[in-house]
Amino acid sequence: MSIKTIILAAGQGTRMRSSRPKVLHEIANKALLQHVYETSLSLENNQIFIIYGHGGETVKQTLSSLDATWIEQKQQLGTGHAVQQAIHHVDDPDTVLILYGDVPLLKAKTIQTLLHKVSLTSLALLTVNLDDPTGYGRIVRDKDHAVVKIVEQKDANEVELQISEGNTGILACKGSQLKQWLSRLSNNNAQNEYYLTDIIEMAVEDGLSVETTQAGSQDEVLGVNNRSQLAHLERVYQLEQAQTLMEKGVTLRDPARVDVRGSFAELGQDIDVDINVIFEGTNRIGSNVKIGPNCLIKNASIANDVEILANSVIEDASVGVGSRIGPFARLRPQTELADHVHIGNFVEIKKSTVATGSKINHLSYIGDSEVGSKVNIGAGTITCNYDGVNKFKTVIEDGAFIGSDTQLVAPVTVGKNATIGAGSTITRDTPENQLTLSRSKQLSVPTWQRPVKLEK
Structure with missing residues (x-):
C-alpha cells in the first residue's frame, strides 16, 4: 500500500497569543509538528507532505531537517482548501492520510488501525467521545448507527449540538475518491471556508461506508489551541x-x-x-x-x-x-x-x-x-x-x-x-x-595596632 500523508500545519493559532507559529511550540523540547512527523515516519511506503501557512518560512526553516515535501497554503481558506494544495502529488491508487500538526500525541498504532479500514468502498475516520464536545464537529449517524455526515459547531442545530461524538479531523481514503470530493467542495457555510469534513457526506452519497475507529484516550487526539x-x-x-x-x-x-x-x-x-x-x-x-x-x-x-x-x-x-x-x-x-x-x-x-x-x-x-x-x-x-x-x-x-x-x-x-x-x-x-609553592613570606608585625573609630 502506497501512503501519502498530508500534515496540515498552516493554522495561525491566535489563542496561543504568541509570535511563534503554533506548530513550533514544544512538548518535551520537540515541536508539535515534529512529533506528528516522526509518528507518520514510522509508516512503511509513506511519503509526507506538510502544508504550511502562518509563519510558514519560520516553520520550514526551523524544521528543515524533516524529510518531507513542503507546500505553502498562501490563503487560509479552510482544511479542504489546504488538502487541495497537495492533491496533484496524489496518485489514484494511493491511500491518503490526513493528519494535523497540532495533534502531537497520536500513536502509530491508532493510525495503523485507521489505515486498515480504508478500501475502495470505505473511508476511514477517527472520532472521539467527549464529555464536552464544544468546538468539535459532530458525527451525525442514522438509525442504523452509520455515519452520514459531520456538522461543524457553528453550523450545528440544537439537536446536533447534543451529540457527544466529535470529529478529530484525522481520516484516510483512496486518492481517486479524494480528488473527486475535493473538486466538489463549497464554502457555503458560516465560516465561508472549504471544510474537509464535507467529504464525509459526499462519500455517503457516493455509496461508500464511513468506517470509524477511536484512539486509546481523548488526550491522544487532543489538538493544542492554547x-x-x-x-x-x-x-x-x-x-x-x-x-x-x-x-x-x-x-x-x-x-x-x-x-x-x-x-x-x-x-x-x-x-x-x-x-x-x-x-x-x-x-x-x-x-x-x-x-x-x-x-x-x-x-x-x-x-x-x-x-x-x-x-x-x-x-x-x-x-x-x-x-x-x-x-x-x-x-x-x-x-x-x-x-x-x-x-x-x-x-x-x-x-x-x-x-x-x-x-x-x-x-x-x-x-x-x-x-x-x-x-x-x-x-x-x-x-x-x-x-x-x-x-x-x-x-x-x-x-x-x-x-x-x-x-x-x-x-x-x-x-x-x-x-x-x-x-x-x-x-x-x-x-x-x-x-x-609560590607565595609571599608570612610576617607578623608586633608593633601594629588595629584602627579604632574616631570620636566625633
Whole structure:
C-alpha cells in the first residue's frame, strides 16, 4: 500500500497569543509538528507532505531537517482548501492520510488501525467521545448507527449540538475518491471556508461506508489551541515516558516529577531517580546508578554504580564506573571521567579528562585539562585556561596533590607525585616528587595596632 500523508500545519493559532507559529511550540523540547512527523515516519511506503501557512518560512526553516515535501497554503481558506494544495502529488491508487500538526500525541498504532479500514468502498475516520464536545464537529449517524455526515459547531442545530461524538479531523481514503470530493467542495457555510469534513457526506452519497475507529484516550487526539492545552499534553506525555521507564525497571521516586525530553540509548538495571530530574538529548545510563533530586542529565554516558547527588548538571560528558558527582556539580561538554572519580560540591569541569581514582571535591574550576590518576585537587583550585583570546591546556600528572586556593596558569604541567602548596599561583612546569609553592613570606608585625573609630 502506497501512503501519502498530508500534515496540515498552516493554522495561525491566535489563542496561543504568541509570535511563534503554533506548530513550533514544544512538548518535551520537540515541536508539535515534529512529533506528528516522526509518528507518520514510522509508516512503511509513506511519503509526507506538510502544508504550511502562518509563519510558514519560520516553520520550514526551523524544521528543515524533516524529510518531507513542503507546500505553502498562501490563503487560509479552510482544511479542504489546504488538502487541495497537495492533491496533484496524489496518485489514484494511493491511500491518503490526513493528519494535523497540532495533534502531537497520536500513536502509530491508532493510525495503523485507521489505515486498515480504508478500501475502495470505505473511508476511514477517527472520532472521539467527549464529555464536552464544544468546538468539535459532530458525527451525525442514522438509525442504523452509520455515519452520514459531520456538522461543524457553528453550523450545528440544537439537536446536533447534543451529540457527544466529535470529529478529530484525522481520516484516510483512496486518492481517486479524494480528488473527486475535493473538486466538489463549497464554502457555503458560516465560516465561508472549504471544510474537509464535507467529504464525509459526499462519500455517503457516493455509496461508500464511513468506517470509524477511536484512539486509546481523548488526550491522544487532543489538538493544542492554547497554553493550557499545551501544558496539559506535556504532563500527559511525561507520564507516558515515566511509565515506560518504570516498565524497563527504573525506580522513579515520583513519576509525576521527572521529565524526559529525549531518548535513552541504554538503560541498565536498578536505576534510582529522585524528584525533578530532567533527561535531555540521548543518554546512556548503566546499572545501579542513583540520581539525586533536581539534576539535569543531557547527552551523557553514565557507567555502572555511579551516584549523582542533588542539583548537579551533566551535559555531553561521560562518567566512569563507581564515580560520585555532586552535590551542585557541573560537568560541561567534552568532560570525560574515568572510574572511581569524585567530583564534589560547586566543582565545574569543562573539556577535560580525569583519570581513575582522582578527587576534586570542593569549589574548583578545571577547564581544558588532563588530570592523571589518584590526583587530589584541593578546594578553590582554578585552571586559568584563557588569556582573553586563546585557550591553553593544563596537565596534572598521576599522584599529584594540589593544595587549596591554587591557580594553575596554563599552559602548565604539574609533574608526577608533585605537591603544590596551598595558595600558590603556578606559572611554570613543576618537577616530579617535589613541593612547589609560590607565595609571599608570612610576617607578623608586633608593633601594629588595629584602627579604632574616631570620636566625633
